[in-house]
Amino acid sequence: MARADWDPEDLPDLSGRTYLITGSNAGLGYFATEQLAGAGAHVIMTGRNPNRLASARAAVLRRVPDASVQTLLLDTSNLGSVRAAAATARTRGGLDGLLLNAGIVHPPKERELTMDGNEVVFATNVLGHFALAGAMLATLAKARGRIVWLGSMSTSMWAYDPVDPQLESDYSPWRAYVQSKVATTALGLEADRRLRETKVAVRSIVAHPGYSTSGRTIGIHGVNEPSRLTRFTDNLQVAFTQSKDRGAWSLVRALVDPAVEGGELVGPRFVARGAPRRATPAKITRDLEIGARLWGVCEDAAGMRWPFGRAAAASK
Template sequence: MASTWDPRSLPDLSGRAYLVTGSNKGLGYFASEQLIRAGARVFMTGRNPNRLSAARAAIRRRVPDAAPDAAETLVLDTSNLGSVRSAAASVRGRGGLDGLLLNAGIVHPPASRETTVDGHEVVFATNALGHFALAGELLTPLALRDGRMVWLGSLSTSLTPYDPVDPQLSTGYTAWRAYVQSKVATTALGFEADRRLRAAGVPVRSVVAHPGYSTSGRTPGIAGVNAPTRAKRFRDNLQAAIAQSKEHGAWSLVRALVDPEIEGGEFWGPRTVARGEPRRQTASRITRDEAVAARVWKAAEDATGVRWPFAEAAAAVGR
């Protein structure tokens, strides 16, 4: 399938179930729409129930032949560990899960350091810790269907490859460093998850994908989902040679989630790195450093209190 993959015409995904974080706008919305258009059932999650309802309504308008239950909304705030646990418990009660797209995140961090209700730096918590906890909580449902988890990487990890020695940025906080460190941590966790899943014999693949340079001003306007100003459209269209829409940016994420030929531990992104159809790529060196990954994994365990149930997941499928 790799040589004939067409992101505009996905394979039939009828009978499959996926969860996408941050589904109410941007990459998460378009990934959800593409999955549903191919016949899948999607748990669309986000922090704001009204925005989730607007996104679900947009799906119904744009994919009128989708099954009535194809899009199910679920409130999930990845910056709040209580919200993560609650949402995961709800999903676990629905049976197996074919895929988990760990997409939600803060792209424009606050100018000064802020903390969550759990006491963690908000960017690291939202982009990395919440997804680490969610993936651990849903590991067994994924294993029951030989499922897959996809972590959202970023071009920024190659531009300024900060080592997250202090992932919570207790000192030296800047908005840019907070964002890049969170993405280094997220990508490293994705690769470390694959190593640990293989070692434990758990039939779940962990993949990392990035959307290239995807902007809202290059993205179709959709009521309740994407409504950039004229100024934003003008500025983003000036970058047409290197930028693409969020709709196209979601292609790499969706392929990483559903292409059966993709193996755990791979890294996928747009053909020209910034834009284009998805292809396999090489992640930045720091994200592939196993010592860095082990350190970040321990930091995530300590911060969230979540220990992934590898033995239980393997036992659930008799392996």
């Protein structure tokens, strides 16, 4: 990614393109939706709460009156919901990009399981997205599209090797979060290797938003309504934080900049804040053994294999 003149506030015309974003009802997913729709793209907004999803769509239409946005119920912690949403999405036509954004940022104090029997943070942040990307792979391949996985700068500060991805023996909320981001990034890089090997014309890219806080983000009814205390405390960190809309810049660049290649990481210039640029993934996430091991774990837990052969045929 050599291009240095990317302007996140002046995106190229995206008319005719379609993107699906998980967790679109708030935070980074909402602002990525706004930015893509503002550039002319059609966006499928997904979330698990129908009321919050409807409120977010209404907010997009207030702020971008000519936006083309649809909603789709999707709970990434529930594999049945993932399969149902993917089946519906495939009937809605082509797909140029999939942004795997939804996730738990503040994990429960005690380990919890989903109805599928998976640890809830791993299920929500990692496993559901692995299953969704696999289910949409052939559709993405037809458009020579992209998969963007949401990483975190925390992976460079805590090297948690996910030898126990379901955290059956050593659960803590922080470990659950960071380990899920190590897994997400490692899987994004592993997906790129496998897509290249099988000649599937889909780019797998990782993006991270830096340190983006709601208290430094514009208030939007039904989407971002931080308390006065949150505004006060977040603004004390102005030197090393940024707003959620700026955090979404890296995600959007990873989705639409033609100069971004598969296997790259896009993040803020100053790590925690700044305009999006190429970054270096944490060493642990680049470990080939870890990537291959996690891929097998996800295949078994999700009960699926990515259809590389069918996707390769769709790429031609």
